[in-house]
Amino acid sequence: MFSRIFVEQEIRDSARVQEILDRYQGVPVSTIERISDVFERVRKPYLLKRRDLALLLGSKKGKKIRESPAFYGLGEGPHYLLMHAYNCIHECAYCYLQGYFNSPDIVLFLNFEDFSSEIETATRALSNGERAWFHAGEYSDSLALPAVSSGLEFLFELFGNLSRASLELRTKSTNIKTLLGLEPRPNIVASFTLSPQKWIEQYELNTPPLASRIRALGTLARGGHPVAVHFDPIIYQRDIEHAYRALLKELLESISPSKLEYLSLGVVRFSRQVFQQIKANYPDSKLLAAEFVKGFDNKISYNRPTRLWLLNKIKTLCLEAGIDERRIYLCMESAQDAGVEFVDR
Amino acid sequence: MILLTFAHRGEASRFLKKKHARTVDFPLSGLYQIDDGFLLVTGEGLQNATERVAAVCGGLGEEIESVINLGIAGALDDSLSLGEIYPVRVCYAEQNGSMQFRSFPTASFEDARARDCVSVNYRAVEPDEANRLINFASCVDREAWAIASVCALFNLPFFSYKLISDRVGKGQADLFEAAKEQGQYYSDRLFEFFGLRQAAPPRQKEAHAIALGERFYFTTSQKRRYRALMEGLRIKLGSEQEIWKRIDLEEIASAKCSAKARTGELLNRLGDLLNPLNAVIRKRLADLTKPLTDAGCSAHFAEGFQDDSITLSARVDNAESLRRLVEALNAVSLNEIHALLNGKLDV
Numbered sequence A: 001m002f003s004r005i006f007v008e009q010e011i012r013d014s015a016r017v018q019e020i021l022d023r024y025q026g027v028p029v030s031t032i033e034r035i036s037d038v039f040e041r042v043r044k045p046y047l048l049k050r051r052d053l054a055l056l057l058g059s060k061k062g063k064k065i066r067e068s069p070a071f072y073g074l075g076e077g078p079h080y081l082l083m084h085a086y087n088c089i090h091e092c093a094y095c096y097l098q099g100y101f102n103s104p105d106i107v108l109f110l111n112f113e114d115f116s117s118e119i120e121t122a123t124r125a126l127s128n129g130e131r132a133w134f135h136a137g138e139y140s141d142s143l144a145l146p147a148v149s150s151g152l153e154f155l156f157e158l159f160g161n162l163s164r165a166s167l168e169l170r171t172k173s174t175n176i177k178t179l180l181g182l183e184p185r186p187n188i189v190a191s192f193t194l195s196p197q198k199w200i201e202q203y204e205l206n207t208p209p210l211a212s213r214i215r216a217l218g219t220l221a222r223g224g225h226p227v228a229v230h231f232d233p234i235i236y237q238r239d240i241e242h243a244y245r246a247l248l249k250e251l252l253e254s255i256s257p258s259k260l261e262y263l264s265l266g267v268v269r270f271s272r273q274v275f276q277q278i279k280a281n282y283p284d285s286k287l288l289a290a291e292f293v294k295g296f297d298n299k300i301s302y303n304r305p306t307r308l309w310l311l312n313k314i315k316t317l318c319l320e321a322g323i324d325e326r327r328i329y330l331c332m333e334s335a336q337d338a339g340v341e342f343v344d345r
Numbered sequence B: 001m002i003l004l005t006f007a008h009r010g011e012a013s014r015f016l017k018k019k020h021a022r023t024v025d026f027p028l029s030g031l032y033q034i035d036d037g038f039l040l041v042t043g044e045g046l047q048n049a050t051e052r053v054a055a056v057c058g059g060l061g062e063e064i065e066s067v068i069n070l071g072i073a074g075a076l077d078d079s080l081s082l083g084e085i086y087p088v089r090v091c092y093a094e095q096n097g098s099m100q101f102r103s104f105p106t107a108s109f110e111d112a113r114a115r116d117c118v119s120v121n122y123r124a125v126e127p128d129e130a131n132r133l134i135n136f137a138s139c140v141d142r143e144a145w146a147i148a149s150v151c152a153l154f155n156l157p158f159f160s161y162k163l164i165s166d167r168v169g170k171g172q173a174d175l176f177e178a179a180k181e182q183g184q185y186y187s188d189r190l191f192e193f194f195g196l197r198q199a200a201p202p203r204q205k206e207a208h209a210i211a212l213g214e215r216f217y218f219t220t221s222q223k224r225r226y227r228a229l230m231e232g233l234r235i236k237l238g239s240e241q242e243i244w245k246r247i248d249l250e251e252i253a254s255a256k257c258s259a260k261a262r263t264g265e266l267l268n269r270l271g272d273l274l275n276p277l278n279a280v281i282r283k284r285l286a287d288l289t290k291p292l293t294d295a296g297c298s299a300h301f302a303e304g305f306q307d308d309s310i311t312l313s314a315r316v317d318n319a320e321s322l323r324r325l326v327e328a329l330n331a332v333s334l335n336e337i338h339a340l341l342n343g344k345l346d347v
Ligand code: SF4
Pocket: A087, A088, A089, A090, A091, A092, A094, A095, A096, A097, A139, A140, A141, A172
């Protein structure tokens, strides 16, 4: 899977590094001073990930969690994104990581203890009655890499002691073996991003099919793990209503609606930089067979009536399927959009 | 036409002979006209390559359609075989001891045999140089990145093929000395390889030049939207021909209105074709604002309908036209318009 592994000198002999190197025996290993000596040192084309992907192991310096953008996640409390890993082995045409980092190489930070102290500090700063969410899966798919089982164990232990914080493990992966071996925690939710199978084939290259994701989600739920679903991004196609109705049917044959912690809805949207990258990397993708406009938040998406129609339509289908309205939330959508310009291609 | 570039005359010798090279009268030496284009001997190093390739691309202009660099490189990665020729996939560079952030993918990016190459401005022979450079590329040369950067500037497809002459840091001969000494041998190998290589497809012209005649007038933002719509429709329908089968251009072109208004109508039709929901939105809005249009008042919505505002424009000449306007305003249902703008499309 990897063409080369880079390891920071200071953790070269640690057990966590050893666990990973054992898993990828035969891959050439280089020792480096710092991750930044290699990662993003040069601009590495995104599509190199198809043939020449490196893995970098090191310690995260600086901020380890970051406040989420507005309208992100469920509930009133603060939402934080965990920066414990960068990039992903999957290849979704709409992935925002392609315009975010200057390299597709995978980075794993293994100084878990430093993450834990920043998470604890943020939790201590909560005001009375407030609850914080920590999301793993914004800078990388949280389960796609089987490399560090010790990372998941560490997070389970940490959040087991944090009654006012929840952790979301967001994924498209079916790699749930480690998770199944851990004691379920009410405040650790495995959330699966689902799309109709036709959409997966068109836009989510290299990812597990819908049926496998639903099976993984059902298995975790039966094992007592809280689970959730994201219909995000929703991408318009003519047969969208039929496709999402079928998807909901398949999903709810595997799990009762009451077992879903939450379900989020979000319409496809990009930053300008990501949009340019998509055009460069996937110039013939059907994703681009639409007219996009730039909204008040500088995000590029469909026009507002189309976005809101899509959200309403899919939400109605969810309600009809028996999902409790209080568990459905809209991701990154504000009612106060204003001022757009047409997007230049 | 192609422009072939070589660092040394020795590497180019077989090409010069077999492709009947004739010196070109040009402000710098080393440029030849050959059977299928031009050949340039750049000299060694990043600066020489940048200056000379830029001068030739600037001087010959549109005559150059693609640039092909042929030469030797030292292997950093043990999986590369000595004597083999590899297409270059991405060009990197190290200058003054530090990696350059900019990189240039070549036109061989998709080729499974292609390898990455780092260009340096010194003769890389030491093991510590090899250990450092292998973090970024599989082989090292002296020119590829510079030529690639000029091609990016001139928007020219760039190919580079490297014959692996030695292994850097393994105590073997200095590859650049070798290049001079064994130039003839390398030139023969490169020439054989070049003969077997598939020719690159001709350069694509801009997909859809706006050539709709004088009956249309495009403002800058209309041009931008036109390009975006045509690109989306090309993906959706497969070709420009398919688009025009579905749009009655003659009907729009012969409408009795200004050239700019015709363009507006054309863009609306293209937008409807690309996104059928747009057609629904436009039609409903036209229905809901019909009392206004009937009273001579035009209604404009925010671009992308990003807010609920409506801009009205009307001329009142007398009491009667004012009465008609007030009547029309009363007949419009703002609630229905707002419901539509907030996604109630009923489709
Ligand atoms: S799974 Fe998520 S992180 Fe990975 S490529 Fe797809 S969108 Fe990006």
